[in-house]
Amino acid sequence: MELINKNFIVTDSDVKKFQKEGFLLLKGIYSQEFVETIKAKIDSDITAPSDKYQAGFSRIAFDLFEGDETISSLMTEKKFREIMNKLSGKELLYTQGLGFELKKNDSKGFPWHIGTQSFGYQRAEDFGCTIWTPLVSIDNTKQQGGMAYVPKSKISGEFLYDDVDPVVFEMTQKKIEANEEISLEEFVHLRDGPLNDEAMKKILDFYAVQDDFELGDALIFDKHVIHRSVFLKDGEIEARAAFVMRFVCSESKYDKKRALNLEIPRKHFNYKGPTRFHLDVCDEENDLIKNSKLFKDDIKTRTLSIN
């Protein structure tokens, strides 16, 4: 099967744009066959969310398509590796596949956020990025249902990894230890508020970009890009699923404290997280993520080396 379209190219100005803004529309990157294959497979793998944070979706999945042949073929395809290497300027490591589904007229998806969960096992300074692929076409003049994202040259989400996330979890832990009253709603507000309280939301909405997508198009965005789901309005399309792949720089190291932080609210409020990946991927602070026991059988496939 042809996975990447033969005609797809990354220009030097694409690279510049991606480096500056943190995201890039990959117009027609995938073959129709690839998209159809993923679309058919994803349907049986995504399920109703368990976690408060994923409740905005009708169905989700983390750690999707482990060992899947189509994904392995994509990761080992020369052209795909060259594209990823050229855009990021780095050797990348494929970490996780995810699925998110919005049901029309119903699912809110995620408000403005960064990858607190998906990049929450990696040091703040290490590079990470996502390829987001919608499995229906997205028309912003009609039903919408895509994503909105803010150029990091305007507002970067770096301060959330560096400052806000660590203190929100620390503050929650301290309140719990001091037996102070903290409700789940309050925690959710501490986590979502910095990007979604009134003035910040207004600023982000003002600078937001929303692309249209045809089948075969995808969006690459790095972990500093602040983004949100866009509501799927009434219309012909019943639901919008998206397939998501996460990548980290192959020299990334484990941030154990950040990973364990994610468990603080889950333990206290007694709800289940969507994945154990951040807990199982490494054991010790600063372990190289590429040496993970989770990757021991397929590290060559996951490492997008171009040599």
Ligand SMILES: O=C(O)CCC(=O)C(=O)O
């Ligand atoms: O598909 C969506 O609406 C959200 C996806 C997202 O936030 C992500 O891939 O990081």
Ligand SMILES: [Fe+2]
């Ligand atoms: Fe996200």
